[in-house]
Amino acid sequence: MLEITRLRNDKDEVIEQLRKRGVDFTKEVALVLSVDAQWRAAKTELETIQAESNGLSKEIGKLFQAGDTAAANAAKEKTAALKSQEQTLKSQVNQLEQELREALYQIPNVPVAEVKEGKSEADNETVFEAGPKRTFSFTPKAHWDLAQQYDLIDFELGVKVTGAGFPFYKGKGAKLQRGLINFFLDEAEKAGYQEHIAPLVVNEASGYGTGQLPDKEGQMYHIGADDLYLIPTAEVPLTNIYRDVILPNESFSIRLCGYTPCFRREAGSYGKDVRGLNRLHQFDKVEIVRIEHPNNAKAALDEMVAHVKQLLEKLQLQYRILRLCGGDTGFASAITYDFEVYSAAQEKWLEVSSVSLFETFQSNRLMLRYRGEDKKTHLCHTLNGSALALPRIVAALLENHQTENGITLPEAIVPYVGFAEI
């Protein structure tokens, strides 16, 4: 949620920058500002009346204490009119407040200067590309074939027990998962991120805090009996640790990481993209999260990008980094870098990580603040990134490191998985 003060002070600039998302938000911004003005006017009026009736009540109290019951009862008569006025104004203010919030929810985050205008993924800029693409002297197999051939992953079994998108990992396939999780966690810890094991279900307030609700309600699994949501990413529980928190100025930087399974309904996905490990309803991910002082947020973003880069290098995967264009940048994000690895077998790029800076967009909803040098509270900046999501990394490892009669694992993870060859 954008800060209302930013819209009040800087509306033209906000609209201008939002244009980079390929959408004109003039109307939405105007609506927010008009509701805001009405809200403020109604609130001022309400408070005047409240002040009046508070004063009257105090007087009545004094009169009763002085024993002047007659005068007190006379004063009471006057309060009736005030009371009904107060009630109508109160409901008006409440309604305007809700309208304001809803209007504000319609406006996405403002992209930062480096983000280029664009409508879709076709307009994303490649800012870095590593190494030559792997070539093969034989026809490489897709990971779903390799997984079956070496008995690593069983998709059919998952369909039987649960449904599509919930595979079983078996034997070396399961060990590879476990090893990768530990590898990613250790790397994150080395970079200063404190490990957390988080709840896998969250309440409604947390869903709102990080912005999954109300926009993406249909994407989360909802447990009706207890009104809880399965997490779509560790970002939700990890960032919500800091909901309604005021940090001392010297707290920064805060770095958390955590491995969790992630659950996504992926409503509306179909076709080729969902084959094999490309898109699952349940998958494993190590997430890194940072809470930063606004002055340090950009540097933090660069560090996170460097961290993910280094992971992909250790995995010896060919990858590229994209700076997403305005239209492809997520609703809450001010700037996002996507990491993609190239799968020679599928002949396409697979997104394996997404690193985003939200500036105050999340902290504004979360009420996550710090106390500045000026002794006042200010909103923190939040960031997060996958480091990394497992399924597509596994897909890429299998596909890119296959030989004619096996799969050779990169050196860095051998100690973690316990074998070098599949």
Add this chain to the structure above:
RNA sequence: GGAGAAAUGGCAGAGCGGUUGAAUGCACCGGUCUUGAAAACCGGCAUACCGAGAGGUAUCGGGGGUUCGAAUCCCUCUUUCUCCGCCA
């Protein structure tokens, strides 16, 4: 799952219908004293919104109600604690 008790500022802990945004202690910040520190003493110390400011309003777990007036009474939800039952 059943029965009871409780939820107040950073923490501890009073208040239980009227000038209480809230005693007191601790913590914290500033000052006096001291060569320095400690101690002692003095002062300050919740958050948010509206307002140029003066000031106003709201908030004592959340929501609703009674009342001219609620931290205080009632209802409801949530959480915590104790006891019983069940269970990894």
